[in-house]
Amino acid sequence: MTTVVVTGTGGNGYTVGDVLSATAASIGGTGSGFTWTVSSVSTARGSFTDSVGTHFQIVAEPMVNVRQFGAVLNYTQAGGDGAATNDQPAIQSALNFAGYTFGSPDAGGYSGSTVLVPQGAAKVCGGLMVPTGVILSGVSNIGTSLKQCDSDSSATNFIVLGDPLNRQTSFFLGIWNMTLFGANSGSGGGATMVFTNSAQAPEGLKNVSVYPVYRTCVNSNTGYGGPSIFRITGSYFIPNSSVTPGCISLAHASNNVIDGGTWFSSGGPPWAGPAISITSNGASVNRLVDVHIENIATGVLVNVPAGGSGTMTTLNGVVGNATVTNLINRQTGSASGQLRVDFSAANGATCTVFNSGSCAATANVFGATY
Structure with a gap:
């Protein structure tokens, strides 16, 4: 060699x-x-050498700032993609820099950091990958925006948590405090705004708004690392009622959690949904706590294969409104006795729990197993 x-x-x-x-x-x-x-x-981005050969290295304390790596954040709605700089190389370089590992954290080493995207809007073409131990954070839910390029392929996921090819466990990584806005093109490719097949992330998405447009919102799938935890908290999902194919898919055999006042509401006429699709099959516990769903026909769809190996789902404080048809739908053929509903309110929805082909509850549900 x-x-x-x-x-x-x-x-x-x-x-x-x-x-x-x-x-x-x-x-x-x-x-x-x-x-x-x-x-x-x-194309070194974390260091440079001056004209006399002196080497300079960026020191990122207390966190990495994408502007240090060349991001300009000049996307505007009026100018569109054509007038904006592609900040993908700069942001990805910052993520790579933050993902530096020095020995094993299990043996006294360290890995990861926080990458700050300051106030503003950045155009991103070709997607991003967040490494193990790295938090990609804006300044607030509506203070930082990442806009996906309209030219991205319909098969391009916008942000991937962990290396999707390695598919091994990626610890303590996430996306916090920003808005993600999908490409205004690219239907039918099966892509999503946030994808992972390896995350072990107690706060995978925190205080994030997602406008998926032609993509789904989140796809949490199964890799090689075994059961883990993937949590979405305090976030807001706004599918497009005309073109969004789906929102959140929880297919990971793990401890999936959606909580903290997470809210789903489609833009435009009522959207068919579902807002959340639970299909995980394995030693899993799915927990939805304090989740609000409106302007979406089907809120939570549970379709866990009968005879599966112990998947349990508990819904507590799930609330709909008059634009919702079936707030919770246990699909015909889904394993019975593994769905628990507590303190959940129709709030005007046609059916609170649609169980295996028929409506089982139209009022508030204070504690029932289906």
Whole structure:
């Protein structure tokens, strides 16, 4: 082997002259592995060298700011995509920089940081990946906006939590305090605004507004890391009643939590929904607490395969309104005896609990298992 090119997270933490090593197993071979010397670093964003050869390194304290890496945040609704700078390279570089790992946290090392996107709106083309241990944060729910490029492929997820190819457990990462606005094109590709198949994130989404437009809102799926926790708290989801294919899909065999006054309301005429689809099959506990749903025909759809291995769902404080048809729908064929509903209110909805093909409750539900 004569040449090694490091891609993805780049040469994060390395400079010209560093000697690196890799085991043979990491490239699918046998023997003693190999070493190589870094000869060049292209498009460095976390450091620079001046005209006399002095090397300068960004020191991000107390957090990484995307402006340090070249983000300009100049998207405006009036100017649209054409008048704005693509801030994806700068924001992704900041995320990579923040994701630097020094030893194992289990052995006294450390990993991750917070990446701040300051007040403003940024155009992002091609999606972002948040590494393990990194929080991507704005200044407030409506103070920072990330706008997906309209030119993105219909198969392009906007933000991915954890490496989607590795699919191993990605700890303590998340998206906080911002608005995510989807591309105004690209139907039918199956993409989502936030995707993960590896997150173990006690606060995966916190104080976030999502306008998915042609994409779904969140897809939490199963990777190789086994059961975990994925939590959405204090957030707001606004599907487009004409074109949004779905909102939140919880298919991860884990402890899925949606709470903290999370709110769903479609823009325009009532949307078919569902706002939340629970299809996880495994040793899972799904908990929805203090969730409000309006202008959406089906609020929560539970479709857990019968004979599954212990998936349980509990809904507490789920509230609809007069624009909702079925606030909670346990689909025909879904496992029975594994859905618990407490202190949930129709608030004008046609049916509070639609159970296996018929309406089982039209009033407030104070405690029942279906």
